Amino acid sequence: MLELIKKIREKTGAGVVDIKKALEESSGDEDKALDILRKQGLKKADKKADRIAKEGIIVSYVHADGKSGAMVKLLCETDFVAKNDKFKELANDIAMHIVAMNPENEEELYTQPFVKNPEITVEDLIKDSIATIGENIKVDKFVRITV
Secondary structure, three states: OHHHHHHHHHOOOOHHHHHHHHHOOOOHHHHHHHHHHHHHHHHHHHHHHHHHHHHOOEEEEEOOOOOOOHHHHEOOHHHHOOOOOOHHHHHHHHHHHHHHHOOOOHHHHOEEEEEEEEEHHHHHHHHHHHHHHOOEEEEEEEEEEEE
């Protein structure tokens, strides 16, 4: 049992109490316990993302593995744009890019080739969105989240 707990802890970073509960719920099945722990991690990450989301007009959170991810806060000129699907998609794309490419700061983020299309930079992606939406957009900040 101790070896199994140790193995699961290495994979998930979860606490021993959470691992024991997950193993009890899954009748000792390692894969089911891992799935339970991932779902718990996603719930914790979503709650943390919701708390941070109150800081800005639009925020997008993308999970990488159930225990970490990234959130980006974009600024725009009007609330109308913040409700626009294209704007939300842009926030999601940038958050996904941060998870995949791990930029150090905003300057580096803007100049990196975009993960979905390396022929353009993140700055080009934002400029294309501005052209479509018709309003200035900028990354106010991004944060990496771990739970």
